[in-house]
Amino acid sequence: MVTKRDFRRIDACLWELPADYDPRMRVPARLIADERLLEAALADEAIRQLINVAMLPGIVGQALAMPDIHQGYGFPIGGVAAFRLEGGIVSPGGVGYDINCGVRLLAGAMDAEALRPHLDELATALYANCPSGLGKKGLHPLSYRALNAVLEEGAEWALRHGLAERDDLLRTESGGRLPGARADAVPDRAKERGRPQLGSLGAGNHFLEVDVVERLFDAEVAGRFGLREGGVAVQIHCGSRGLGHEVCAQFIRRLQGLPQRYGFSIPDRELIAAPIESPEGRDYLAAMAAAANYAFANRQVLAHCVRRTFEQVLAGKVRRWELHQVYDVAHNIAKVERHTVGGRTMEVIVHRKGATRAFPPGHPDLPEAYRATGQPVLVPGSMGTASWVLVGTPRAMEVSFGSSCHGAGRTMSRRKAKRRMRGEQVRQALKREGIVVRAGSMRGLAEEAPAAYKAVDEVVEAVVRAGIARKVARLRPLAVIKG
Amino acid sequence: MGHWEEREHTADALIAVWGADLADLFATAAEAMFALLEPWGGGEPLPPLRVALEASDVESLLVDWLNELLFRAETVPLRSFHAFRIHHIDGRRLEATARGRTVEGWRTYIKAATFHNLHVRCRAEGCEAEVTFDL
Numbered sequence: 226m227v228t229k230r231d232f233r234r235i236d237a238c239l240w241e242l243p244a245d246y247d248p249r250m251r252v253p254a255r256l257i258a259d260e261r262l263l264e265a266a267l268a269d270e271a272i273r274q275l276i277n278v279a280m281l282p283g284i285v286g287q288a289l290a291m292p293d294i295h296q297g298y299g300f301p302i303g304g305v306a307a308f309r310l311e312g313g314i315v316s317p318g319g320v321g322y323d324i325n326c327g328v329r330l331l332a333g334a335m336d337a338e339a340l341r342p343h344l345d346e347l348a349t350a351l352y353a354n355c356p357s358g359l360g361k362k363g364l365h366p367l368s369y370r371a372l373n374a375v376l377e378e379g380a381e382w383a384l385r386h387g388l389a390e391r392d393d394l395l396r397t398e399s400g401g402r403l404p405g406a407r408a409d410a411v412p413d414r415a416k417e418r419g420r421p422q423l424g425s426l427g428a429g430n431h432f433l434e435v436d437v438v439e440r441l442f443d444a445e446v447a448g449r450f451g452l453r454e455g456g457v458a459v460q461i462h463c464g465s466r467g468l469g470h471e472v473c474a475q476f477i478r479r480l481q482g483l484p485q486r487y488g489f490s491i492p493d494r495e496l497i498a499a500p501i502e503s504p505e506g507r508d509y510l511a512a513m514a515a516a517a518n519y520a521f522a523n524r525q526v527l528a529h530c531v532r533r534t535f536e537q538v539l540a541g542k543v544r545r546w547e548l549h550q551v552y553d554v555a556h557n558i559a560k561v562e563r564h565t566v567g568g569r570t571m572e573v574i575v576h577r578k579g580a581t582r583a584f585p586p587g588h589p590d591l592p593e594a595y596r597a598t599g600q601p602v603l604v605p606g607s608m609g610t611a612s613w614v615l616v617g618t619p620r621a622m623e624v625s626f627g628s629s630c631h632g633a634g635r636t637m638s639r640r641k642a643k644r645r646m647r648g649e650q651v652r653q654a655l656k657r658e659g660i661v662v663r664a665g666s667m668r669g670l671a672e673e674a675p676a677a678y679k680a681v682d683e684v685v686e687a688v689v690r691a692g693i694a695r696k697v698a699r700l701r702p703l704a705v706i707k708g
Numbered sequence: 709m710g711h712w713e714e715r716e717h718t719a720d721a722l723i724a725v726w727g728a729d730l731a732d733l734f735a736t737a738a739e740a741m742f743a744l745l746e747p748w749g750g751g752e753p754l755p756p757l758r759v760a761l762e763a764s765d766v767e768s769l770l771v772d773w774l775n776e777l778l779f780r781a782e783t784v785p786l787r788s789f790h791a792f793r794i795h796h797i798d799g800r801r802l803e804a805t806a807r808g809r810t811v812e813g814w815r816t817y818i819k820a821a822t823f824h825n826l827h828v829r830c831r832a833e834g835c836e837a838e839v840t841f842d843l
Contacts, residue, residue: 269717271718296718298824298840299823318824321842322819322842359813359817360785494823494826497823635718638719639843666813668746669816
């Protein structure tokens with residue numbers, strides 16, 4: 226059993242479990258956390274899962290966890306790991322079932338106060354217009370031909386169909402289209418699941434939220450992001466729906482025999498992997514990129530729906546109701562990037578599972594608009610608390626493969642949350658805070674109660690103290706829409 | 709007769725399942741999964757579902773079985789299955805049927821049954837397994 230004593234404190238918010246903790250570890254495991262968050266991470270199986278990641282072939286530097294780490298399956302949630310291209314592996318379990326689950330942030334010039342009298346109507350319209358929950362079709366059911374185009378073009382498909390503005394794509398990670406996507410690498414069954422679902426939020430912890438920009442911490446960067454104090458913002462949190470789940474499930478199954486064939490071992494079957502340069506590895510990467518493109522298009526279609534709903538409810542009543550895109554980030558993904566490891570700059574494949582890319586100012590992969598500021602890092606908090614907009618730093622490139630946290634991180638099981646709270650109680654508590662809720666499932670609301678999560682402010686404080694991101698703005702929720 | 713219990717897992721769902729034999733274990737695991745989904749709203753009965761699967765080992769077979777049922781259930785309208793009958797199982801091959809109906813919704817969404825810490829053990833007194841579901 227791992228304890229706090231097994232860790233070495235490197236910095237105020239950086240802890241290391243040395244590679245000799247377990248002879249099977251190839252690299253150390255590091256955690257970005259303050260003392261309290263380290264203790265929280267030790268409360269479940271998350272650190273054990275991080276140790277398993279440190280055992281994978283071809284891993285370089287260290288297996289990393291963000292302060293929102295918690296127990297997942299295979300990789301912990303909040304995990305980051307990089308593998309060298311030669312002799313390294315790609316692991317579908319290191320990306321997860323919801324490929325390119327991510328967050329999109331829109332912002333408007335209108336004052337949140339001007340929105341207040343229309344908030345109920347807006348929340349009702351968003352709930353009615355933007356499909357959420359289970360068993361509902363998305364806004365854009367697709368033919369197989371159109372689906373193949375979505376898989377290969379991502380958000381550009383949405384642009385071609387009048388569902389996006391050019392600027393949206395410029396302000397999306399990888400321009401909303403991952404290279405190397407191949408529709409023919411996506412299993413038929415995944416296509417069958419994905420075809421009716423484009424333009425839907427799904428269930429679980431996915432949501433749509435209307436926020437007020439409560440406070441700016443860096444007015445200049447916030448200004449570049451189009452955020453102003455007292456202004457309105459909208460977050461969309463969802464991923465690749467059943468299509469991504471099926472891609473992951475099918476490849477995890479398909480790759481099960483590979484360790485024997487290629488002569489490597491894994492500590493957990495969910496961490497199954499393929500050598501990057503193997504036919505199986507290349508196929509997974511092509512299918513994963515296609516699923517990621519589906520997710521980019523999905524959030525784009527939902528963003529279009531949000532804009533139309535704002536127009537429907539607010540046009541003629543509120544001035545400047547239009548919404549522009551701040552950014553769209555993936556937090557479940559594997560990408561080839563250049564990093565410096567042990568003094569050597571090399572191409573590696575970075576797996577982020579519940580972690581956000583956080584590139585610094587000047588990074589060549591950033592769009593022109595953010596080249597001088599660094600990349601916006603979107604950190605949604607638990608329902609009814611707060612969310613953060615951060616910005617990437619050079620230190621993130623040194624410490625965390627250019628990554629930061631992705632949310633608050635669960636601390637209580639859904640089962641326990643449902644036992645402790647009723648959905649109606651949660652709704653009433655949010656109402657007392659002035660937050661409007663539209664949710665399809667009261668049970669789902671109880672599962673996602675703020676008490677089931679770590680304090681997002683504490684998580685953000687840890688990444689800021691570790692130097693891997695800087696604060697730009699804090700958002701407070703006005704309305705939450707969930708399936 | 710098989711039984712199951714839910715165990716603590718911070719973000720997802722973990723179940724322990726017991727069965728008198730492998731067939732009972734697989735049927736009980738399927739019952740457990742649909743209990744976790746909590747389908748609601750009665751709908752139209754469906755023709756019997758037939759499933760035939762082959763896998764390289766018993767753990768893969770269990771994951772395939774559960775994910776196959778999830779796939780068949782996640783259509784529009786949503787479905788729920790019950791009365792699982794395992795007609796043949798030998799650790800690598802399974803033939804089964806189930807009864808089903810359309811439902812209005814599920815209260816919980818399961819993305820997939822995973823291989824994480826998965827084990828299936830059979831002894832003289834019966835079989836047991838632990839399965840983690842991604843929620």
